[in-house]
Amino acid sequence: MAFVNMKSKEVQAKIVFYGPGRGGKTTNLEYIYGKFRERIKSEMVSIKTHGDRTLFFDFLPFDIGKIMGYDVKVQLYTVPGQVKYDATRKLVLKGVDGVVFVADSQVEQRKKNVQALKNLQDNLATYKKSIFKVPLVLQYNKRDLKDVPILPMEVMEKDLNSQLKVPSFGASAVTGHNVVPTLKKIISATMASMQNVLK
Amino acid sequence: MGSNYDDYSFSEIVLGQEQLDSIETILTDELVESGVHSVLLIDLAGNIIAHRDNGNCDHDVYSLSALASANFAAVDTMAKIVGEEEFSLLFHKGENESIHFSKVNDEFLLIAVFGKKVTLGLLRLKVAEAIEKINTIIQQ
Numbered sequence: 001m002a003f004v005n006m007k008s009k010e011v012q013a014k015i016v017f018y019g020p021g022r023g024g025k026t027t028n029l030e031y032i033y034g035k036f037r038e039r040i041k042s043e044m045v046s047i048k049t050h051g052d053r054t055l056f057f058d059f060l061p062f063d064i065g066k067i068m069g070y071d072v073k074v075q076l077y078t079v080p081g082q083v084k085y086d087a088t089r090k091l092v093l094k095g096v097d098g099v100v101f102v103a104d105s106q107v108e109q110r111k112k113n114v115q116a117l118k119n120l121q122d123n124l125a126t127y128k129k130s131i132f133k134v135p136l137v138l139q140y141n142k143r144d145l146k147d148v149p150i151l152p153m154e155v156m157e158k159d160l161n162s163q164l165k166v167p168s169f170g171a172s173a174v175t176g177h178n179v180v181p182t183l184k185k186i187i188s189a190t191m192a193s194m195q196n197v198l199k
Numbered sequence: 200m201g202s203n204y205d206d207y208s209f210s211e212i213v214l215g216q217e218q219l220d221s222i223e224t225i226l227t228d229e230l231v232e233s234g235v236h237s238v239l240l241i242d243l244a245g246n247i248i249a250h251r252d253n254g255n256c257d258h259d260v261y262s263l264s265a266l267a268s269a270n271f272a273a274v275d276t277m278a279k280i281v282g283e284e285e286f287s288l289l290f291h292k293g294e295n296e297s298i299h300f301s302k303v304n305d306e307f308l309l310i311a312v313f314g315k316k317v318t319l320g321l322l323r324l325k326v327a328e329a330i331e332k333i334n335t336i337i338q339q
């Protein structure tokens with residue numbers, strides 16, 4: 001849950017990048033880190049395996065400046081996408097204010113995307129949060145792939161977004177295409193959900 | 200997918216200026232004055248509620264609190280797996296700096312970074328006193 005410091009007029013909100021293993025969550029954060037280097041004062045923290053898979057989380061604090069008179073700091077996290085890390089994945093979701101679901105556009109990953117979204121719903125439910133109410137943005141990642149078949153955007157929309165009806169972006173975390181728009185969207189959705197407090 | 204949570208709403212933590220002032224005073228008086236290098240009150244999501252230090256620390260407190268909350272949550276989950284309600288002492292000892300974690304209530308943790316001049320016994324005493332006072336303020 002977000003923390004509002006009325007004294008220093010500061011808001012801290014937690015945004016989590018969720019999705020199937022190897023979908024590109026960590027790559028999203030790395031792109032953001034590279035792009036906004038001068039505005040991000042600390043190092044990106046990654047708790048990962050030797051093979052560069054996320055073991056616990058990546059963490060990137062990002063100062064986005066003033067919104068409605070408050071100094072807004074978003075804490076960006078990724079979860080480990082591999083199925084076997086569900087216990088730690090659940091911990092990272094604690095206190096989440098907004099979620100970016102990073103789906104993998106590869107045809108081969110179609111089922112995994114759906115399973116990961118279901119897993120998000122289940123894990124949010126353990127914190128009594130509904131996937132239909134949490135600020136959520138979908139990102140269909142790896143649109144740049146040329147050598148392997150990728151799913152048409154309409155198919156991904158139908159698979160993942162037919163009931164949720166949340167904002168979605170085709171993107172490439174490697175080239176950076178639509179990474180920043182995804183981030184901006186989730187930040188504005190998260191801040192909008194907090195408006196009642198930030199009067 | 201169907202929703203069963205009609206009453207869901209965001210549960211931001213909002214503390215007023217006076218409450219935060221009092222908490223910061225407690226952190227300084229009870230802990231920093233007793234020789235603790237740096238002390239953080241954080242929530243379980245890793246947000247920093249209050250931070251005080253002795254002026255000689257240059258820690259990355261945002262990363263520290265993200266890791267501390269995750270570490271606490273991981274240890275807490277391990278306790279449940281082996282059938283314990285919780286592990287009461289959470290303490291990492293280094294050659295020069297050590298870190299002590301305590302639960303303040305269901306939402307908050309107190310993280311104290313201290314050196315060789317403070318004994319663990321004194322630290323635990325001071326932390327317990329600070330937690331009691333903080334809880335009184337939060338409940339107001």
Ligand SMILES: Nc1nc2c(ncn2[C@@H]2O[C@H](COP(=O)(O)OP(=O)(O)OP(=O)(O)O)[C@@H](O)[C@H]2O)c(=O)[nH]1
Pocket residue numbers: 019020021022023024025026027028052053054055078079080081082141142143144145171172173174175
């Ligand atoms: N072509 C292409 N490759 C990508 C893209 N995004 C990520 N990748 C690659 O996919 C692999 C996995 O990316 P990660 O960012 O580590 O994936 P992750 O979602 O963090 O994976 P876990 O930590 O295991 O959950 C890496 O080899 C990335 O370079 C993309 O947009 N296009």
Ligand SMILES: [Mg+2]
Pocket residue numbers: 025026027053054078079080081
């Ligand atoms: Mg990763």
